[in-house]
Each structure stands twice: as structure tokens, then as C-alpha cells.
Amino acid sequence: ELTESIFNAEYERINNILNTLRQAGVQIFLDDFGTGSSSLARERELNIDCLKIDKHFIDKLMEIDLTKAITGDIISMAHKMGHCVVAEGVEWDVQKQYLIANGCDKIQGFLVSKPLHEQEALELLNNQSEK
Template structure:
């Protein structure tokens, strides 16, 4: 389903009711560039999703040309730091300071902050020291097919 479709919210609400899925079990992730493409309309869609109780996350934060005033208007639960900032956060002080600032901004706006593209322990350790909430990347796992993911979960249960 596309968020821009006129009946998206109604279809989602119907699906949640039919499946008896709690809205907060669903996380809708959008990129900063999607929001900035048509801010008024897209923020309205996000507000409607939030009213339903859906968890909202902003992917690739810092890669588009949004202003900080826009971030404050977004009904977000999660801010995801783009991999481009994580790549050099250990080697370049400027990238480290940007990562620190994004983490602080997210927390000050009551958002969970997730770092994408974590590839080594130095990056992870820096993110832990800066208070990042969660991490994703090859350090933890390469992308896997759904079947392999379920198989891995089942093995961990044993």
C-alpha cells in the first residue's frame, strides 16, 4: 500500500480491525525525502497514522534538505541515523559531532534513536557512549530472507 493513496488510512484501519492487530504493533517507516516532497500533505498522513496508534519512524535522517523546524512538527516515535553519518563517526570528529547531535535531538523530542549501517565494534562503542538506543548493520547480521529469519528465531527458541 502507498501512503499517498487516498484510501490508505481507511484500508489500514480495516486491516487492523480484521486481523485484530494492535496498531502499535505496526511501524510505518518513511524517508525524510518522502516527507519533504510534499510536507503539508505527508505530515497530515503521518498525523492520521499516529491517531490510529501506529508507531512512526523516520529513515535516512539527515540526507534530505529538511529544516529542524519540520522535525518538530512530525509525530515520530523513532529517528534513524543514516549510514552515511555512521561510516566515519569514529574517524572524523565532524561526523561524530553530527551523530551526537542527532541522538540528542531525537531524545529531546522523545524519540527512540536507531543507528543504521553499524559495521564494526568501534562504531557500536561510540554509539553506546553517546546514548544511541538501538543499532542495525552488518556487525550484527547481514540482510536475510524472511524464511531464514524465521528459521534463525526458531533455533534461538530451542
């Protein structure tokens, strides 16, 4: 995962590093999308795999119509660019339903699980795979 602050770094050097990681099979996620200084043109040049919509948008999702529209547009735009979309900070079923209805690929947040240590995460995954 990279944060939008990556756009303030030495761009060509960062892009070379990301290409090396990608060749090794690592997927590149842009974290906290919508809160920093990224531009769509620069994001496109990095050729990331997935955008993670910042919790700030998800918190206001059911309160502010403009936030709903922007979130839906981010999902649509990301898909058109060939990216998957993860929504961070999902805490309520109504948020999840809106995100699913608008094509969000994955969600993270307390609705799914509290933060877990490695062993707890493995147990959770094992329990879910048995169902």
C-alpha cells in the same frame, strides 16, 4: 519508515496520513536522517517516533572527529525531542561501542545481521529468544 524526501511533498496531506497511521498504532520512523532536506522544525511538526541516522555518518564515525560530534549531537537532540534513535550501517564493534556510550537506542547493520528473508529473520528471532 519515511525518508527525508517526505519534506518535499504536500506537507499537510502527509501529516494527516501520518496521524491516521499513528492512530492505528503504527510507529513513524524518519529514515536516512542527516542526508536530505529535512529541518528540525518540520521534522518536529511531523511528530515522528524515531530517527534513523544514515549510514554515511556511521561509516565516518571513527575517522572524522566532527562526524563523531555531529552524531552525538543528533542522538542527544532526538532524545530531547522524545524520539528514539537507530543507527544504520553499523559494521564494527567500535562503532557500536561509541553509539551505545552516546545513548543510541538501537543499531542496524552487518554487525547485527546481514539482510535476511522473512523466514530467516523469524528463525533468527526465535533462536535469540531461546537464549
